[in-house]
Structure formats: structure tokens, C-alpha cells
Amino acid sequence: MSCFLCCFSLFAESQDRSAQKLASFNHADGLALQGYDPVAYLNQSKAVKGIKGFGTVVYEGLQYRFSTLENKEIFKKDPLKYLPQYGGWCAFAMGSDGSKVTVDPQTFKILDGKLYLFYNKFFNNTLKSWNKNEQILKQQADVNWHKIYSY
16 A cells, blocks of 8 residues: 555656646647747748647647648657747746746747747837847846756
8 A cells, every 4th residue: 555655646746746847838728839830930930820730749748739740740850959948938038037928929039949939019029138138148048947947
């Protein structure tokens, strides 16, 4: 019986960590990138809405959609390459004060082969602010994200 309790305890702990991990990422009901195709950002340099009919790929508890079946297969081979930095939160906000701010998925930057997303509403395009001080903001965003996401 104690073995059962031990296994159940490990399972419950694992479930708690998974829930905490998922809560660290920007998503709506488990859908990452507001349904945009993560491969299109890097391979086509544009934000392209994924198509429901192609199905989704679930990676680390989040669902990703794709604009082509080819992009879906590319993602499945190397998902880490296509994940947005800082859990899909605004890179500028993460660098500025470590806050998790929602993004406009059409406002992005590819830097060193990585996807960075930005808030862009109400005449506030944080990509412009990021570009003015990118090196320092990126360093601080990396530190801040590590504090949030250190599983």
C-alpha cells in the first residue's frame, strides 16, 4: 500500500508541476500563439494563421496550429526550434520588468533564429521600444524568464 501512495504522490507532484508549467505560458485554453503557425514565423518571416482543418500538434501541453501540412511535419521534427521565447509573452515587457504581457501575434521579430513576440495596441508598439535597447532588454528578459520558468 505504501508503494501505491508513493507512486500516487509522485504522479500528483508531476501533475502540479505540469499545471504550473502550463500556467507560465501565454495561451488561450491551451492554444499557443493565438492559433498562428510557429513554423511560418521562422521559415517564411511572416505571421500566418494556422488552419483548424490541419489538426494540431500538442507539445508540452500546448496546442499548435499550422498553415500547411508541411509546416506541421517540420514542427514535429524539431518543436523547440519554433517555440516563441519567454513562453509567448511580450519580450519587451519581460525585459523591462519581468511581467507577462499578452502580445499581438503579428508583431514579432526573429533574432538569432528565435521568435520574439510583442504587445502592439493603443498606439503602443513595444517592438519599437525593444529595438532601441535590444541587447540590454534581451539580457534582462532572459534573467526574468528564468525566474518565472525554472522547471
